[in-house]
Amino acid sequence: MHHAGTGNTPTPSRRTVLAATAGLTAALALTANAAHAxxxxxxxxxxxxxxxxxxxxxxxxxxxxxxxxxxxxxxxxDIDANLKEIGVRTAAELITKYRVGGIIYFTWAHNTRDPHQIADLSNGIQKASLGRPRGLPVLIATDQEHGIIARVGKPATLFPGAMAIGATGSRSDARTLGRIAGAELSALGIRQDYSPDADVNVNPANPVIGVRSFGADPDAVAGLVAAQVQGYQASGVAATAKHFPGHGDTAVDSHFGFPVITHSRELWEKLDAVPFRAAIRAGIEAIMTAHIMVPALDGSGDPATLSHPILTGILREELGYDGVVVTDSLGMEGVRQKYGDDRVPVLALKAGVDQLLNPPSLDVAWNAVLKAVHDGELTEARLDESLLRVLRLKSKLGLLDRPYVTADGVDRTVGAPEHLRTADRIADRTTTLLVNKRDLLPLSRVTHPKVLVLGADPASPTGTDGPPTTVLANALTELGFTATALSTGTAPSSATIDKAVTAAGNADAVVVGTHNVSATSSQRTLVNQLIATGRPVIAIAVRNPYDVAQLPDAEAYLASYSWTDVELRAAARVIAGRVKPRGKLPVPVQRADDPAQVLYPIGYGLSY
Known part of the structure; x- marks a missing residue:
C-alpha cells in the first residue's frame, strides 16, 4: 500500500513519543521506590x-x-459540524476542553477515509492528549463487526458478518477473523472494537440485530462469540460483547424506540445469558449495554443501561464480571424516552457503567456528571472505580507505553494479501443453498451464458466496489458468464418491474438479490413476474435468510447473509460451481403462512 497524496502529518518520532509521555512516566514514577520492587x-x-x-x-x-x-x-x-454539535472545532480542542478518555470513529464523521489517514488521525489524537499536563492516551474505538456493519472499508480486509460465520459453525474461522481484523485495527490506532454481537437472534422480525447475530442457538452463538473475542484480544484490541443483557428478541429498533424483552428470568438464563457468560470466561475486556427494558430482570421500567439490578446485581455480582462496561450510544431513543439527557449519564454511572458513549450533547452530559459529584449524588470514589477499570484496559493494551502507530505498520498489515485470501476462503464456507429445483445450480456457462443480475441494492457498506448488483454481475463475468446488472431497489415500482421483465427476455438466466422481503413487498411481485417469463430464476437473500419463505417458486435460493463484496463474490463462485455450497442455516426459517411451523430448521443447507 502506498502512502501518497494524503497530506497528513508524519508519524511522531521516538523523541516526540518520549516527550509526549514524559508527564505520564513521571506520574507512574511517583509510586516507585528505589529501595523496593x-x-x-x-x-x-x-x-x-x-x-x-x-x-x-x-x-x-x-x-x-x-x-x-x-x-x-x-x-x-467538519469544523462547522463540530461547532454545532460539540462546541469545539477539532478533535484536539475536544480533548483540551473535555479531557475525553475515548473517541469513536464513524464513516459519516469522515474519520475513516483511508488507512494512512486513519493512522495519522489516531496519532494526532494521542499527541493532543499526551501533550497536556497529566495527559493520558485516548482509547479509540469503532464498530467493525464486518458484514453489514463496518466503519473501516477497503483497502482494509472485510470479512463476512456474524450470521455468515454462524453458517460455517467454525470457531476457528471466528477466531481467525478476530485475529486478522484486530491486527488491522490495531495498526490504525483503533484499540477497542464494539464487536462481537453476543445477541441470540430468535425473532425473525428483529429490525436492528438480525444478521449481526451469529444465530438462534445460544450454545453455538456462545462458542463463536468466545472464539472471536480470543482472536481480537490476541491482536491487542479490546473486544466488546454487546448488547447486554440481550437484544435478540425484539421487533423494535432501540435507535428509534424503547424495546421490551418479555423473556422470563429462566428463559433469559438459558438463552440470552449464555453467550455473555462465554465471553466473560474468554476474558472479554468490555461489555456494551442495551437500551432495552427487561421486566423479569428489573421491574422498574428503566432501560438496562440505567439499571443497577441488571448491570451491578447481575453482570457484576452474579456473572462476576469486573471489566469495562460501556453504554450503547446515549443518543439513541431507547435510553432517552424516560429521562432527560442530563440524567442519563448520572443514572448510568449509578447503575454500574464505566464508559459513557456518544451523548447527544457532551456539554450537558459532562456538566451533569460534574454537578452530581458536587451535589453528593455521585461520589468521587465511584468515578475512581470506573476510571481504574478504564486505565487498567489502556494499560493492558499497551497504550500507556506505545500509544502511536507507524506508516510501516499500516503498509505491512492493513489489507495484506494473505488477509484478503483468508477472507475469501472463509466466505466460501458461508454461502447457504436452500432451494435447488431440477439441479439448476451450478449454473452452466454453456446453456446459460447470458445472466441478468437484478436486485434491491441496499446502501452499500463502507468501501465496496459498487452497488451489489454490479459487484455480483462483475464477479459472474469474471467466472465466464456474460452478466449485466440492473438495480431494482427494495420497493420496485410497476414500471421498474416491467423494465426488469423485459430485460429478462434477453437473458438465459436471472439472478435476483432480495432484501427483507415481507408479505406485502413489491419484491415478491418482481420475483414472481420474473419466474413467469420462463427464465430460470436464482434468488439470493442478501440480508436475512428468512426471505426464502416468501418466495417459494424460485428455482434456486441462496443465502449470503450480507450484500458485501466478499460474500457476493463467494455466492458467485457457488452459482458458477467453482466452490460447493457449505453453509448451514444458523437460524430457523418459519413458514410464511404459518410461523408456528418451521420450513427450514437450524443446520439445513443443500450441496451439489
Missing part, C-alpha cells in the same frame, strides 16, 4: 488517578464522536 499495576494506576482533577476524571469516562479526518486540521464542513 515496583508496586502492583493497580497501585501505579491509582497514583495516576490521585493526581487528576475532578474535571479530568469526569472526562476520562466519556467516549465521544468528533468530525474530521485530522485531529487539528479538518475540513471546514
Amino acid at each position: 515496583a508496586p502492583p499495576a493497580d497501585e501505579r494506576l491509582r497514583a495516576l488517578i490521585a493526581g487528576m482533577t475532578l474535571e479530568e476524571k469526569v472526562g476520562q469516562l466519556f467516549v465521544m464522536r468528533v468530525y474530521g479526518h485530522s485531529a487539528t486540521d479538518p475540513d471546514q464542513a
